[in-house]
Structures are given as structure tokens and as C-alpha cells.
Amino acid sequence: MYNYPPPPPPGYPPYGYPPQxxxxxxxxxxxxxxxxxxxGALVLVFFNxxxxxxxxxxxxxxxxTYQVEGTANALSINYTVPDGxxxxxxxxxxxxxxxxxxxxxxxxxxxxxxxxxxxxATLTCRILSDGKKVTEQTSSGTVASVNCVxxxxxxxxxxxxxxxx
Numbered sequence: 001m002y003n004y005p006p007p008p009p010p011g012y013p014p015y016g017y018p019p020q021x022x023x024x025x026x027x028x029x030x031x032x033x034x035x036x037x038x039x040g041a042l043v044l045v046f047f048n049x050x051x052x053x054x055x056x057x058x059x060x061x062x063x064x065t066y067q068v069e070g071t072a073n074a075l076s077i078n079y080t081v082p083d084g085x086x087x088x089x090x091x092x093x094x095x096x097x098x099x100x101x102x103x104x105x106x107x108x109x110x111x112x113x114x115x116x117x118x119x120x121a122t123l124t125c126r127i128l129s130d131g132k133k134v135t136e137q138t139s140s141g142t143v144a145s146v147n148c149v150x151x152x153x154x155x156x157x158x159x160x161x162x163x164x165x
Contacts, residue, residue: 062101062153063130064110069095070123072116072144079112103152113147129153 008014066079074091081087082100084107089096103110114123122140125148126133137146 064100064103064134064150064152065128065131066098066100066110066112066148067095067126067128068092068097068112068114068123068146069126070114070116070121070144072114072118072121072123074118075114075116075121075123077112077114080107080110082107103154105154107152108154109149110152111147111149113145115143115145117143 005015068075068077072094075094077089077092077096079087079089079098080100080103082103084104087098098112100110110127112125112127114125116123119142120140121144122138123144123146124136124138125146126136127148127150128134129150134150135148137148139146
């Protein structure tokens with residue numbers, strides 16, 4: 001008889017076949033990983049730019065100056081304070097002025113209004129932003145009432161994180 005080696009056990013290739021090369025590496029996990037890293041970097045850049053814009057706006061010391069002048073002696077002046085609520089001065093001497101800086105981030109508009117029930121009185125209100133006139137109104141008559149409104153420079157933010165600072 002011939003001296004041949006016994007057949008291989010079940011599940012193994014027969015003798016004499018060339019050895020198989022290394023298994024092919026999968027490339028799609030690498031593409032997926034690189035894509036996730038790129039998307040994460042873009043998200044970080046977006047939020048960094050968003051927060052920088054908010055930070056710069058929050059730390060810009062914009063000053064609004066409320067002014068009321070006229071001939072009225074008995075009057076009431078109401079105005080927006082930095083937290084967004086209303087302040088009031090009753091029977092102030094005219095001309096009246098108040099500087100307000102650093103409004104809260106959700107305060108979008110600032111206003112000053114004055115009312116006098118003195119017959120023939122004249123009232124003028126004015127809002128200045130960093131020294132430049134933004135709005136001015138004048139009223140006279142039996143009931144003199146003026147209302148001036150200005151933008152605080154804040155943008156509406158719903159559900160966004162607080163700014164750094």
C-alpha cells in the first residue's frame with residue numbers, strides 16, 4: 001500500500017490546499033468612527049460660536065438713558081428696570097433722567113412713559129442708547145402722556161443654556 005497521510009479531521013480543509021491569507025479588515029467601522037468625530041467637532045464649533053455671541057452680547061455694557069422733560073409739575077414716570085419689571089417715580093422734578101445698564105437676558109424692550117393730568121402741561125420722553133437718541137415723543141394738553149420704547153439689544157432665547165460669565 002501507499003504511505004499517504006490520513007485524511008484531515010472533519011471541519012478542516014483537505015491537505016495540500018494553499019494557505020489562506022489574512023482576513024480582510026472591515027473598513028466601514030472606520031468610516032463610521034471618522035464620521036461621528038467630524039459631526040461631534042461641527043456641533044462643538046457651532047455651540048462655541050453660539051455661546052461666544054451670547055457672551056459678547058451679555059458683556060457689552062450698553063447703557064440706556066431715560067429722559068423726561070417738560071412743564072408739568074404733577075406727574076408719574078414709569079420705566080423698565082434691568083430685571084424687566086417696572087420702576088416708578090411720582091412727582092419728580094423735571095428734567096428727569098435715569099441711566100440703566102445690563103438688562104437681564106430675557107428683557108427685550110425698555111420703555112419709559114410719563115403721564116400728567118395738569119391742564120396745558122407739555123411732556124417729552126426720550127431714550128438714548130450709549131448716548132445716541134433712539135426714540136423721542138412729545139405730548140401736551142389736558143392729559144399729557146408720552147411713551148418711548150427701545151430695543152435692549154437682547155435676542156429672544158427659549159430653552160437655551162445660560163451664557164458664561
